[in-house]
Amino acid sequence: MAISTQMLDSDDDGSLxxxxxxxxxxxxxxxxxxxxxxxxxxxxxxxxPAKIDLVPPKDWVAGNLADFPPIAVGRYFIHGTHFDGKPPAGAMALKLDAGPAFGSGEHPSTAGCLTVLDQLARRHQFRNMLDMGCGSGILTIAMAKTWRVPLVACDIDDEAARVTAANAVRNGVGNLVRACFGPSYRTPDVAKARPYDLIVANILARPLRVMAGDLACALAPGGVTVLSGLLKRDARLVLNAHRDRGLTLVRTVLIGDWATIVMRK
Structure with a gap:
């Protein structure tokens, strides 16, 4: 069983x-x-085609220390457990464990979501939230620390769900986070907590399109969704899939070749 997985775009048109x-x-x-x-x-x-390679033992802590230095996105200051400095004054610190499922917030799709959460926090108070595709839990923790209300975090990777739960405890919000393993909005722990007034889905363009209908059903009237994990060239298709389900565009955040879409029901 894989303890960590990732998908990488290997050509220019997104077909491979x-x-x-x-x-x-x-x-x-x-x-x-x-x-x-x-x-x-x-x-x-x-x-x-498939191949199996033997990967030499790696010191994940040392590797992440070198590869993922602390970064700031809006009000959020993301750092690993190896960081022993002080966060900037007024910043909201997000501390993540270094390991195979470590996520630093450096990727443009995650940075786009954090940028949107920072903007939403200035005007909105959410009471029931969902992080679909939680990964290391970086967005889950940001949501929990920002709004201080219970939320559900779900991932198709059971290791990601476990890491999210552990990182939530590490950040003092374990009591607010219910992390679960499942493939969709029909996952029991996800379905029973609906409707949500904020859904963040940082996954990939194709599953975003496929699950647009289920997302719309899980989102409360007037609720907000943040869609990310997609390249700019795929934004129109993802946008139209959700428009067809009755959602309207609020804004789009572009970072490099990546897009983050904010919509409202």
């Missing part, structure tokens, strides 16, 4: 993606190839 997974034990190569073949058949495509 690399999926990488890290495991703490040697995986069953034949089982992986069988699963890939079955999934490919069900989607009418050829099986993709």
């Amino acid at each position: 993606w690399n999926i990488e997974g890290f495991s703490d034990a040697e995986p069953d190569e034949q089982a992986i190839l069988r699963a890939l073949a079955k999934t490919a058949r069900s989607n009418g495509i050829p099986p993709p």
